Amino acid sequence: MSAVLEGRAEGPTLRQRLAARGIDGATLLVLPCVALILGLFIYPFLYGLMLSFEPKDGSLFGNYARFFGDPFLYGTIFKTLRLAFPVTLLNLLIAIPIAFRVRLMRRQRLLTTLLVLPITLGTVLVAEGMLFYFGPQGWFNRALMAAGLLSTPISVLNGYWGVFISLVLTGFPFTFLLTLSYVTGIDPSLENAAATLGAGPAARFREVFLPLLIPGLAITFCLSFVQAYSVLPSAVLVGDPAGATRVISIAAYQAAFEEYDYSMASAIAMIMGAVQLLVVVAVLGCRSLFYRGPAAGAKG
Amino acid sequence: MTVGATTFKQLHLQGVRREFDAFTALKGLDLTIERGEFIALLGPSGCGKTTALNCIAGLLPVSGGRIMLDDRRVDVLRPEERGFGMVFQNYALFPHMTVRKNIGFGLRMRGVPKPELEKRVDAALAAVRLESQAEKLPGQLSGGQQQRVAIARAIVVEPPLVLMDEPLSNLDAKLRLEMRQEIRRIHQSLGSTTIYVTHDQEEALSLADRIVVLRDGAIRQVGTPAELYALPAHLDVADFMGFRNRVNGELVGMEGEDALLNIEGTVIRGRMRAASASKAAVAAIRPDDLEPTGTDSGIPVRVEAVEYRGRGFHGVGVTASGTELHFASPYPLQRGAAVRLGADAGRVLVFGDAR
Numbered sequence: 001m002s003a004v005l006e007g008r009a010e011g012p013t014l015r016q017r018l019a020a021r022g023i024d025g026a027t028l029l030v031l032p033c034v035a036l037i038l039g040l041f042i043y044p045f046l047y048g049l050m051l052s053f054e055p056k057d058g059s060l061f062g063n064y065a066r067f068f069g070d071p072f073l074y075g076t077i078f079k080t081l082r083l084a085f086p087v088t089l090l091n092l093l094i095a096i097p098i099a100f101r102v103r104l105m106r107r108q109r110l111l112t113t114l115l116v117l118p119i120t121l122g123t124v125l126v127a128e129g130m131l132f133y134f135g136p137q138g139w140f141n142r143a144l145m146a147a148g149l150l151s152t153p154i155s156v157l158n159g160y161w162g163v164f165i166s167l168v169l170t171g172f173p174f175t176f177l178l179t180l181s182y183v184t185g186i187d188p189s190l191e192n193a194a195a196t197l198g199a200g201p202a203a204r205f206r207e208v209f210l211p212l213l214i215p216g217l218a219i220t221f222c223l224s225f226v227q228a229y230s231v232l233p234s235a236v237l238v239g240d241p242a243g244a245t246r247v248i249s250i251a252a253y254q255a256a257f258e259e260y261d262y263s264m265a266s267a268i269a270m271i272m273g274a275v276q277l278l279v280v281v282a283v284l285g286c287r288s289l290f291y292r293g294p295a296a297g298a299k300g
Numbered sequence: 301m302t303v304g305a306t307t308f309k310q311l312h313l314q315g316v317r318r319e320f321d322a323f324t325a326l327k328g329l330d331l332t333i334e335r336g337e338f339i340a341l342l343g344p345s346g347c348g349k350t351t352a353l354n355c356i357a358g359l360l361p362v363s364g365g366r367i368m369l370d371d372r373r374v375d376v377l378r379p380e381e382r383g384f385g386m387v388f389q390n391y392a393l394f395p396h397m398t399v400r401k402n403i404g405f406g407l408r409m410r411g412v413p414k415p416e417l418e419k420r421v422d423a424a425l426a427a428v429r430l431e432s433q434a435e436k437l438p439g440q441l442s443g444g445q446q447q448r449v450a451i452a453r454a455i456v457v458e459p460p461l462v463l464m465d466e467p468l469s470n471l472d473a474k475l476r477l478e479m480r481q482e483i484r485r486i487h488q489s490l491g492s493t494t495i496y497v498t499h500d501q502e503e504a505l506s507l508a509d510r511i512v513v514l515r516d517g518a519i520r521q522v523g524t525p526a527e528l529y530a531l532p533a534h535l536d537v538a539d540f541m542g543f544r545n546r547v548n549g550e551l552v553g554m555e556g557e558d559a560l561l562n563i564e565g566t567v568i569r570g571r572m573r574a575a576s577a578s579k580a581a582v583a584a585i586r587p588d589d590l591e592p593t594g595t596d597s598g599i600p601v602r603v604e605a606v607e608y609r610g611r612g613f614h615g616v617g618v619t620a621s622g623t624e625l626h627f628a629s630p631y632p633l634q635r636g637a638a639v640r641l642g643a644d645a646g647r648v649l650v651f652g653d654a655r
């Protein structure tokens with residue numbers, strides 16, 4: 001009896017109390033990660049931030065004033081958004097129905113491998129391929145002309161649509177694979193349950209799949225968006241880097257390596273980061289309006 | 301809209317087969333179920349019970365055979381067109397909907413107006429005793445509570461045919477008994493037809509109008525609980541019906557209806573259930589029917605263990621050849637004691653090798 005009371009008085013050990021707050025041996029494994037983030041991300045970030053406040057003209061906000069005062073500079077934000085938003089949305093909208101079909105297939109691995117290829121090839125190779133394919137003598141124009149749909153070759157490249165297509169090509173596999181993993185993560189018996197309760201295919205998608213998918217789709221959107229937003233190679237190679245596809249990373253690149261104004265380049269990079277952050281925060285903020293627990297039916 | 305929503309007189313399974321690649325999970329089920337019947341589907345794990353329910357509900361296409369409601373063919377319909385209610389073995393509750401929304405889902409899909417929907421959901425919540433949990437998400441419920449939500453969700457739409465896949469497996473003994481009565485009550489008040497999958501012979505015996513015993517994807521026996529309890533047709537059905545003791549013996553003759561079986565030198569009487577080409581046979585006896593004789597007839601055993609069971613004692617004895625026998629005894633016995641065990645001839649089932 002007294003032993004029990006003593007045990008009570010001592011209470012849980014330090015280790016138990018730490019574990020109750022989610023700190024245990026495994027927490028230490030995070031340390032290398034933290035060090036890496038500090039060294040490779042936080043430090044350069046802070047360095048760049050400081051640098052951006054030390055412009056050539058000496059004033060604190062000189063770079064930012066110049067950026068937002070010059071339509072040729074601040075216009076790049078919207079040119080980039082005009083590319084990144086529709087591309088990401090389109091990729092997502094194509095990926096969802098395909099993922100729903102592929103989820104039921106048996107040879108998923110083959111397809112996944114095929115789709116990973118463009119990711120590993122990278123933007124430059126895809127852009128070069130496009131130069132040939134969509135060029136005046138490329139298959140695209142020749143096929144259309146042979147079919148009598150065109151009399152003279154049209155130029156898809158060197159403009160908005162060239163970059164658009166290139167971003168869709170390189171971004172789709174990534175978006176698709178992420179979407180597929182979220183779609184297959186949903187317990188198929190939920191769909192069965194909805195069906196036996198009288199829900200047709202459209203209702204099942206609307207009532208069961210979509211609400212469970214939205215958090216995952218939001219993350220997919222953010223990651224794909226960030227990827228598309230920092231586009232540089234295709235904007236130069238298959239776009240119109242002086243006009244329609246003068247994206248924000250081109251502005252940063254020119255400031256750094258053509259004007260050798262690292263301070264200005266840092267400021268542009270900071271602005272670019274802020275815009276991305278804004279979009280990501282907005283999208284993830286909407287996500288919290290939805291259910292975010294596990295997408296399986298049962299725990300028992 | 302749904303075919304199943306209209307009433308029917310009979311549900312026919314005609315040679316229903318289901319294959320998974322090379323594996324045949326259902327080997328041609330033939331069964332006719334009358335409207336209003338409560339059917340228990342009993343069988344060991346992996347015998348195809350869930351597969352059979354899925355085929356009836358339309359969640360798995362059949363590989364052969366037909367499913368008919370009277371003279372309408374339903375195995376070609378999609379599950380939402382059949383309108384059968386189903387309680388899933390893993391519950392399959394919608395994790396993003398509250399208990400109330402989960403239960404109301406089927407009514408909402410059928411376009412039931414809001415006031416009536418709320419009323420019926422409340423009634424269903426009361427039936428499964430979950431009124432206080434209505435606003436929780438399924439992830440916040442215990443396994444047994446989830447199971448009851450699954451039951452409520454399936455029955456609230458009052459489907460003409462309800463399929464239940466081990467709906468009570470996760471409940472404690474008391475709640476299980478209560479829910480069993482509730483299921484039976486709902487079945488009767490809705491006048492629906494129920495197919496109820498279970499491992500538990502007691503549940504099957506107490507609930508069902510008829511029991512279907514399944515084994516390796518084939519029907520072994522169909523009958524009323526009383527028929528199956530008293531006279532199982534096969535040794536494995538007997539096994540399921542609580543005939544825990546099986547003793548090998550040698551047929552030495554018949555006397556009227558009774559078979560005479562020689563078990564390790566002792567001759568006992570039993571009812572012949574399956575014919576035998578050779579002399580080898582197996583006697584199946586329930587522990588409750590096997591008792592110490594107190595005379596020098598009966599199978600001699602050495603007592604290995606005795607447990608107190610409230611109304612009496614449960615003993616385990618071992619015969620000379622090492623066969624374990626479970627028996628009941630009205631009085632306590634010493635471990636190591638030698639007793640002789642016997643049972644009424646009507647309580648001993650003899651299965652020949654054609655079992």
Ligand SMILES: Nc1ncnc2c1ncn2[C@@H]1O[C@H](COP(=O)(O)OP(=O)(O)OP(=O)(O)O)[C@@H](O)[C@H]1O
Nearest residue numbers: 320323325343344345346347348349350351352389
């Ligand atoms: N998708 C599948 N692919 C291959 N085999 C399957 C599949 N589903 C079920 N089976 C097999 O079919 C047989 C019957 O399975 P089923 O789920 O119907 O068993 P059950 O009687 O419900 O068992 P339990 O009582 O354990 O739930 C099992 O042997 C199982 O391995």
Ligand SMILES: [Mg+2]
Nearest residue numbers: 349350389465
């Ligand atoms: Mg099962």
